[in-house]
Amino acid sequence: MKQSDRYRKLKAKGVSEDSIKKIFQKPTEMTIFSYEGEKDTVMTPWDSVKYYQYFLHPGFMAMNPKNGHIKAWVGGVNFQYFKYDHVNPSAKRQVGSTFKPFVYTVAAMNGYSPCFQIPNVPVVFEEYDNWSPKNASREYGGKYPMKYGLSNSINCITAYLIKQVGPESVVQLANRMGIRSKIQAYPSIALGTSDVSVFEMVSAFNTYANKGVWVEPTYITRIEDKNGNVLKRFVPKTIEVLDETTNYIMLDMLKNVVNEGTAGRLRYNHNLRNEIAAKTGTTQNQSDGWFLGAVPNLTAGVWVGAQNRSVHFRNINLGQGANTALPIWAKFMKSCYDDPQLNISKEPFEKVEEELPVVIDCSDYEHGEGSQGDLNF
Structure with missing residues (x-):
């Protein structure tokens, strides 16, 4: 209630708290938002507050991997009714499993092969009150690459x-x-407990599509006066974060998320057959759904959730990022491919020229079979 425009206006006029509560309980004619368009109705302001809690909101951003130019920025469903930009760097939400690639990247930097076999058993962090994360499936046993x-x-x-x-x-x-x-720097960050913005996550994931080079997202390339004279040009900052070999190893693992993992719906539900590097994400209590994906010349990311974090799906089958955020990404990409003038790539990612120091084809090790993969320190 206190976050509504009506409450703020009444408070600014000096109306007492008790009077505001009475006003919020009185039926009033109003126009409300719906996905089908505006609707005229009669309800109490308090009921309208509860009504708006039911809506899911998106944050979506797409950028060019090479030059950092932002190609799309969608902060929400309707700014008139929901005055909040869910892409802005200040708009942070828990990121869930979309944070996991950072953990795997550090492992790859330290010589771990994609085929290195790891026991699927609970891990205990003794220094952190014996914290031991569980699998979402609650299934354990065996070893997996x-x-x-x-x-x-x-x-x-x-x-x-x-x-x-x-x-x-x-x-x-x-x-x-x-x-x-x-x-x-707590172990729980591995599961995405930190709050990060869509802007930052797309920026970070874009590094994989740009051969390991981070490029600053930018939406202004230059400023001109009324006569067309350039007053200032903006060149995005870049940082070489990963060598091309490590980056390609990560790119291969992220492609497998689509080919054999949690983002498989891009294939069998949305019929996207080209190479895509991606990661899904779902947070605690299914309050936030995420999807990050990239092709060679476009990276895009989606967050979906309610305004209030306490609003969530009843189970992970309904609330996972593959259900809530992935379809938005897929629909956007298909619309891009429907417009040839955009020239969005369906080509494979460029391979590295030198021989890889580790095995990346883990077909002999899948599902706990085979011996340990290469651990190359």
Whole structure:
């Protein structure tokens, strides 16, 4: 109630709290938002507050991997009724499993092969009150390649990795990849407990599509006067975060998220057949759904959730990012492909020229079979 425009206006006029509560209980003629368009109705202001809590909101951003130019920015469903930009760097929400690639990237930087076998068992962090994360499926046992752990978003495997490489190194990498939000170096960040904006997450994920080079997102290229004279040009900052080999290893694992993992719906529901690097994300209590995806010349990310974090789906089957955010990404990409003038790539990502130092084809190790993969320190 206190966040509504009606409450703020009444408060600014000096109306007492008790009087405001009475006003909010009185039926009033009003125009309300709906996905089908505005509707005239009669309800109490208090009921209208509850009504608007039912709506899900998106934040969506797309950018060019090479030059950082922002191609799309959607802050919400309707600014007249929901005056909040869900893309803005100040609009932070819990990121869930979309944070996991940072953990796997640090592991790859330290020589872990995508085929390195990791036990699918609970990991205990003794220094943090014996915290031990659980798998969403509550299924355990066997060993799985690191690549499979990322593509299927297995919490225990991610927990194992952050215990090996340390949360501090993961935070440092995330910062270099464009995450400016303050992240505490706790093991729980491996599962995406931190609050980060859509702007930052798309910026960071874009690094994988740009051969390991972070490029600053930008929506202004130059300022001109009325005569067309250029007053100022803006050149995005860049940081070489990953060498091309490590980046390609990560790119291959992120492609597997689509080919064999949690983003498989892009294939069988949306018929997108080209190479796509992606990661899904779902937060605690299914309050936030995320999807990040990239093709060679476009990176885009989606967040979906309610304005109030306490509003959430009753189970993960309904509230997972693959259900809420992925379809938005897919629909956007299909509309891009329907317009040939946009020239959005369906080509494969460029391969590295030199021989890879680790095995990335884990077909001999899938689903706990085979011996341990290469661990190349």
